[in-house]
Amino acid sequence: MDATTVTVTGAGGQIGYALLFRIAAGAMLGPDHPVRLRLLEIPQGLKSAEGAALELQDCAFPLLTDVEITDDPRVAFDGANIAMLVGARPRGAGMERADLLAANAGIFGPQGAALNEVAAADIRVVVVGNPANTNALIAAAAAPDIPGERFAALTRLDHDRALAQLAAALEAPVASLRGVAIWGNHSATQFPDVAHASVEGRPVLDALAEKLGGADAAASWLDDVFVPRVAGRGAEIISVRGSSSAASAANAAISHVHDLVHGTANEWTSAAVLSHGEYGVPAGLYSSAPVTSDGTAFRVVEGLDLDARGRARLDVSVAELVAERDAVRALGVI
Numbered sequence: 001m002d003a004t005t006v007t008v009t010g011a012g013g014q015i016g017y018a019l020l021f022r023i024a025a026g027a028m029l030g031p032d033h034p035v036r037l038r039l040l041e042i043p044q045g046l047k048s049a050e051g052a053a054l055e056l057q058d059c060a061f062p063l064l065t066d067v068e069i070t071d072d073p074r075v076a077f078d079g080a081n082i083a084m085l086v087g088a089r090p091r092g093a094g095m096e097r098a099d100l101l102a103a104n105a106g107i108f109g110p111q112g113a114a115l116n117e118v119a120a121a122d123i124r125v126v127v128v129g130n131p132a133n134t135n136a137l138i139a140a141a142a143a144p145d146i147p148g149e150r151f152a153a154l155t156r157l158d159h160d161r162a163l164a165q166l167a168a169a170l171e172a173p174v175a176s177l178r179g180v181a182i183w184g185n186h187s188a189t190q191f192p193d194v195a196h197a198s199v200e201g202r203p204v205l206d207a208l209a210e211k212l213g214g215a216d217a218a219a220s221w222l223d224d225v226f227v228p229r230v231a232g233r234g235a236e237i238i239s240v241r242g243s244s245s246a247a248s249a250a251n252a253a254i255s256h257v258h259d260l261v262h263g264t265a266n267e268w269t270s271a272a273v274l275s276h277g278e279y280g281v282p283a284g285l286y287s288s289a290p291v292t293s294d295g296t297a298f299r300v301v302e303g304l305d306l307d308a309r310g311r312a313r314l315d316v317s318v319a320e321l322v323a324e325r326d327a328v329r330a331l332g333v334i
């Protein structure tokens with residue numbers, strides 16, 4: 001079997017360190033699937049990436065055919081089948097939202113252009129670096145020859161956080177849960193939705209009502225505890241840990257690509273994918289939704305009912321995505 005070329009940007013950072021060894025061990029593409037790693041860093045990050053590469057060598061992974069480190073996106077993405085765009089400019093002290101978007105446009109625009117020029121014909125891209133949805137939009141806009149459906153932003157971490165919170169509340173195994181969905185932006189406005197979720201085949205809303213003493217108590221728990229806890233988890237990790245989630249983010253990125261390339265069978269997961277207008281989300285935005293994969297691309301699960309509460313929450317998150325898109329447009333980036 002030919003090796004798959006996986007490019008990881010920001011490979012010298014925290015998520016990179018949690019990601020590379022599991023990819024090389026076969027956790028993402030499969031236990032029989034050889035992989036070639038390309039690590040992209042900025043000059044200041046090259047030493048850290050080189051250190052990770054030395055450790056990768058010391059692991060003697062049977063599946064790892066090659067590791068290359070570069071600060072040139074055209075070298076990093078040359079022939080890439082999968083690109084994991086992790087490196088991003090973090091928000092600095094006193095930095096306005098527009099400054100953050102501009103700084104990241106300066107990263108994801110050139111990376112999208114390089115992908116367009118040199119990536120393999122089957123390239124698939126997951127954007128992890130924040131603001132992830134809009135960074136995906138910027139990268140895709142700079143890659144006009146790559147179908148927009150090949151880009152996605154990571155909301156699998158939010159999806160997994162929602163599963164874990166539900167499992168704890170219901171005292172049920174994570175594996176017994178199906179049908180959780182994350183809608184909108186990977187930000188505090190996201191909507192973690194359990195309206196279509198089941199636990200051991202039974203509606204989660206019924207199970208919550210039984211556990212918490214009625215439908216009203218279940219609705220209050222969802223609004224006052226569950227949604228803010230999932231949507232605020234990234235900030236909670238930063239405040240407790242002193243830096244943003246790394247191992248859980250890497251795990252989610254691996255699960256995202258795993259499910260994309262292996263397919264999701266009858267289940268769905270969540271990813272921020274190109275909107276074609278599904279659920280009233282303006283076409284062209286990268287917005288999270290429940291998705292399935294047939295092994296080639298994620299597709300939005302259509303035909304779900306969004307109640308008034310869900311609709312209102314999705315509208316708020318989409319308005320934020322529209323504002324981010326408009327800010328980037330005003331910069332002349334897309």
Ligand code: NAD
Binds near residue numbers: 015090245
């Ligand atoms: P980090 O600061 O530890 O590492 C980032 C790395 O990216 C650094 O080594 C830096 O040198 C590198 N980098 C910066 N600009 C680059 C460029 N132009 N090209 C290549 N590399 C570049 O950060 P981290 O903890 O690894 O997080 C990375 C990003 O992921 C952040 O934006 C973070 O907010 C985001 N994140 C997203 C999710 C999610 O679920 N979508 C979860 C956690 C973190």
Ligand code: LMR
Binds near residue numbers: 130244245249
């Ligand atoms: C997360 O969800 O953990 C991160 O996106 C938080 C952040 O701002 O880096």
